[in-house]
Amino acid sequence: MRKFAAVTPHYDILTILGPTASGKTALAAALADRIGGEVISADSRQVYRRMDLGTGKDLADYTVRGRQVPYHLIDIVEPGYKYNVFEYQRDFLSAYTDIRRRGRRVVVCGGTGLYLESILRGYRLLPVPENPTLRAALADKSLDELTDLLRTYKTLHNTTDVDTPKRAIRAIEIEEYYRRQPAEARSFPALTSLTVGLDLSRELRRERITLRLRQRLDEGMADEVRRLLDEGLTADDLIYYGLEYKYLTLYVTGRTTYDEMFRQLETAIHQFAKRQMTWFRGMERRGCPIRWLDATLPLDDKLTTIGEWLNEAPSTHI
Numbered sequence: 001m002r003k004f005a006a007v008t009p010h011y012d013i014l015t016i017l018g019p020t021a022s023g024k025t026a027l028a029a030a031l032a033d034r035i036g037g038e039v040i041s042a043d044s045r046q047v048y049r050r051m052d053l054g055t056g057k058d059l060a061d062y063t064v065r066g067r068q069v070p071y072h073l074i075d076i077v078e079p080g081y082k083y084n085v086f087e088y089q090r091d092f093l094s095a096y097t098d099i100r101r102r103g104r105r106v107v108v109c110g111g112t113g114l115y116l117e118s119i120l121r122g123y124r125l126l127p128v129p130e131n132p133t134l135r136a137a138l139a140d141k142s143l144d145e146l147t148d149l150l151r152t153y154k155t156l157h158n159t160t161d162v163d164t165p166k167r168a169i170r171a172i173e174i175e176e177y178y179r180r181q182p183a184e185a186r187s188f189p190a191l192t193s194l195t196v197g198l199d200l201s202r203e204l205r206r207e208r209i210t211l212r213l214r215q216r217l218d219e220g221m222a223d224e225v226r227r228l229l230d231e232g233l234t235a236d237d238l239i240y241y242g243l244e245y246k247y248l249t250l251y252v253t254g255r256t257t258y259d260e261m262f263r264q265l266e267t268a269i270h271q272f273a274k275r276q277m278t279w280f281r282g283m284e285r286r287g288c289p290i291r292w293l294d295a296t297l298p299l300d301d302k303l304t305t306i307g308e309w310l311n312e313a314p315s316t317h318i
Contacts, residue, residue: 010310012191013096015108017042017116017280018198019273021208022295025061027198027302028109029071033064034303035105039071040095042110042119045241047083049075050228053221054244056212072099079228080237086127088115089188096191108193113279120195120288122188128177138169146172153179163242195288196306197280200295209269216244217262225252243268 014037016028032039039062041047045055052059062069072095077083099106110116117123138146146168153175162168200208225248228238235253238245244265251261284290291309293302 011194013106013108013193015193015195019276021212022198024109025058028107029062029064029069032069032107037105037107038099039107039109041073042108042112042115044112046074047076048079051079053216053224080233085114085118089118111276117283122190128174131173195290197290197292198295199292222248
């Protein structure tokens with residue numbers, strides 16, 4: 001393999017992205033190990049402590065050749081907290097600055113398109129305070145009414161904004177705040193990135209998702225949800241996080257059967273992976289070049305290909 005060390009300084013970050021179950025973590029950790037780097041996660045749910053199986057943290061993948069690859073922005077807040085993209089940008093910059101100050105390289109890894117794009121495109125975001133007056137005015141509106149209102153502010157690329165009335169009201173609150181106080185007030189540094197996307201066929205993606213879901217259920221994902229409920233989190237707290245936590249909470253609280261939970265959750269994860277790929281393709285259209293890599297290649301072949309890309313002129317990828 002050609003050396004990485006001579007070329008990685010051309011880039012501020014190396015980014016590994018892809019849909020769920022595509023093998024992002026293992027590749028990012030191996031890449032970080034190879035270049036003397038550390039991984040910054042870009043996953044909106046892995047920030048939560050003790051939410052491990054349901055968020056697919058795959059922490060064992062960070063051990064490479066018997067060494068622990070340092071990772072950041074995993075297990076940083078308590079369950080029940082509503083972490084957001086502004087806080088992610090803030091925490092990302094803190095981790096990025098610390099890693100670079102110590103002379104290490106930065107590998108970003110994740111599947112949350114909004115978080116990734118906020119870094120790669122340098123979103124300018126403001127912390128948005130609660131607006132009690134606006135919340136009271138919207139409290140009696142239906143989810144459909146809230147969705148229609150949110151569409152007057154922006155195109156709804158992210159359907160999670162309107163999963164629940166509570167989320168829709170928060171999204172409207174944010175948009176109204178930005179309308180009154182333009183986001184240009186907050187700057188974010190421009191970072192050059194070699195961005196690598198892991199690509200696999202729809203059929204293989206579905207196969208991997210189903211296998212991974214069965215494995216995590218066998219490892220005790222339902223018990224993880226029970227423990228979180230025993231800690232004092234409400235069912236609504238967990239349902240807020242969607243996917244595994246939504247359907248497993250319905251199951252462990254007796255509102256659905258195991259078979260129905262599995263069927264609905266499997267379908268929801270397939271749909272989620274499809275939305276991830278739609279977001280990534282949108283990122284390309286919005287100015288984030290992605291070099292797509294066959295996710296089925298052996299790990300060494302993936303690293304070799306990334307090494308070759310790093311030796312090309314960086315201007316072709318920025």
